[in-house]
Amino acid sequence: MNSHYGCCHPIQCILPPHVVEAIKLRGDEEQRKMAEALAKQAEATRESRQEATPPDSFLAAPVLAMGVAPAVNREVYDGKRRATLPGTLVRAEGEDPVDDPVVNQVYDLTGDVFNLYFDIYRRNSLDGQGSTIVSTVHHRRRYNNAFWNGTQMAYGDGDGTLFQTFVEASVVGHELSHAVVQYSGGLVYRDQAGALNESFADVFGSLSKQYTLRQTAAEADWLVGQGILGSDINGVALRSMKAPGTAYDDSTLGKDPQPYHMDFYLNTSSDNGGVHINSGIPNHAFYLVSQYLGGYAWEKAGQIWYDTMQVINNPLATFNDWADKTVEMARERFGAGSMETVLTRRAWKLVGVDL
Amino acid sequence: MKLFLRIFTGQGITLQGEINLSNLPNDMARQVQATLTQENLTAAAAAQPNPHMVDASEYELVIHPDDPNQTSQRYELVDADDNIDVLEVLDDIMHEIVRRKKGQS
Numbered sequence: 001m002n003s004h005y006g007c008c009h010p011i012q013c014i015l016p017p018h019v020v021e022a023i024k025l026r027g028d029e030e031q032r033k034m035a036e037a038l039a040k041q042a043e044a045t046r047e048s049r050q051e052a053t054p055p056d057s058f059l060a061a062p063v064l065a066m067g068v069a070p071a072v073n074r075e076v077y078d079g080k081r082r083a084t085l086p087g088t089l090v091r092a093e094g095e096d097p098v099d100d101p102v103v104n105q106v107y108d109l110t111g112d113v114f115n116l117y118f119d120i121y122r123r124n125s126l127d128g129q130g131s132t133i134v135s136t137v138h139h140r141r142r143y144n145n146a147f148w149n150g151t152q153m154a155y156g157d158g159d160g161t162l163f164q165t166f167v168e169a170s171v172v173g174h175e176l177s178h179a180v181v182q183y184s185g186g187l188v189y190r191d192q193a194g195a196l197n198e199s200f201a202d203v204f205g206s207l208s209k210q211y212t213l214r215q216t217a218a219e220a221d222w223l224v225g226q227g228i229l230g231s232d233i234n235g236v237a238l239r240s241m242k243a244p245g246t247a248y249d250d251s252t253l254g255k256d257p258q259p260y261h262m263d264f265y266l267n268t269s270s271d272n273g274g275v276h277i278n279s280g281i282p283n284h285a286f287y288l289v290s291q292y293l294g295g296y297a298w299e300k301a302g303q304i305w306y307d308t309m310q311v312i313n314n315p316l317a318t319f320n321d322w323a324d325k326t327v328e329m330a331r332e333r334f335g336a337g338s339m340e341t342v343l344t345r346r347a348w349k350l351v352g353v354d355l
Numbered sequence: 356m357k358l359f360l361r362i363f364t365g366q367g368i369t370l371q372g373e374i375n376l377s378n379l380p381n382d383m384a385r386q387v388q389a390t391l392t393q394e395n396l397t398a399a400a401a402a403q404p405n406p407h408m409v410d411a412s413e414y415e416l417v418i419h420p421d422d423p424n425q426t427s428q429r430y431e432l433v434d435a436d437d438n439i440d441v442l443e444v445l446d447d448i449m450h451e452i453v454r455r456k457k458g459q460s
Contacts, residue, residue, distance in 0.1 A: 147410040147434070150408055
């Protein structure tokens with residue numbers, strides 16, 4: 001155990017909550033137990049808030065490229081509108097389509113996400129080790145959400161009024177990309193690190209859709225969750241990377257709150273510190289880089305962002321940390337004076353992240 | 356009894372509204388009364404979230420009693436494995452709130 005927190009009894013030293021979250025996220029079982037004990041103690045006292053950085057023992061190995069042919073392995077389960085996961089297996093890898101179109105859609109879209117990561121970034125499934133991708137459809141009754149729970153995906157059907165479905169290309173790509181973040185060392189799901197986690201999921205959710213449709217950056221819609229809102233909702237998607245803050249404006253849902261610039265960064269305690277809100281800023285930076293570079297966004301901009309995720313090794317990364325690393329990755333891959341490097345830096349500047 | 360409910364859907368969208376228990380359909384009102392007891396809500400609010408679960412839903416419920424001498428009770432809940440019964444009732448309440456807002460029969 002690293003001496004940073006081995007210096008004292010777990011319940012006698014209180015780390016900042018975000019560091020405890022990092023330990024819970026990246027630690028082994030013993031460390032997680034310790035973190036939970038710390039969290040309980042913090043709840044009781046809420047006094048000391050000393051600054052700390054994650055110990056070296058949290059270092060995560062980068063995902064290695066695979067030299068073998070891909071072998072996607074998907075399992076889709078029917079939750080039958082109950083909460084128990086995973087439910088009943090209804091379609092395994094290589095099996096014929098079933099009568100339920102939602103099952104087949106998830107099966108196909110999951111394959112599309114696998115293909116993007118393998119074909120372009122040489123990543124073998126979510127964990128880089130060829131893991132089975134498990135999905136449950138029809139999760140809970142009228143459930144207005146989809147999520148990655150650390151081991152599998154779950155998709156609600158929506159209530160039919162606000163949401164028609166959660167089985168859509170960019171949403172599936174988004175949720176599966178949360179798994180990629182987890183297996184790449186993780187980003188604590190709070191404040192700027194959490195917004196980067198959300199943004200990475202949006203970026204690769206959108207890229208998954210673009211790759212499947214073979215769309216250039218200019219042709220893509222840059223929407224996350226296009227078409228999943230109910231027919232009476234005034235909106236086109238959950239989020240817009242091209243124009244954050246414009247995806248919906250509805251009497252029931254309210255107005256899309258995403259900012260596109262640091263001047264409008266929202267300091268809030270809700271939504272884990274605004275992870276779904278402030279992600280608009282790095283989302284827009286990625287969109288700008290993609291537009292500047294042209295062509296297929298997964299080739300250069302996507303590669304820079306993916307490389308960054310693999311090497312940043314900082315679960316508490318800020319927007320500046322991430323931006324710095326993207327420029328470094330662009331420089332390493334394309335050269336110090338390359339357009340890729342120059343334009344990556346410029347995109348960050350335009351969203352108010354000065355390097 | 357009035358219920359104020361806010362649900363953060365986990366996809367970046369927040370839903371909120373309020374409704375009187377007496378305005379709920381009878382079956383739902385009975386289920387609400389049976390499920391949303393102080394004991395159940397306290398236990399549900401104590402449920403620990405899975406640290407690896409992202410895009411989880413978050414719930415805030417405020418119960419305003421009819422009796423002005425009684426204080427309102429506020430609960431915050433998150434998606435967890437052991438509070439689903441309560442969360443599903445809250446989902447049903449929100450569905451009813453939305454349905455009424457949208458003027459659906």
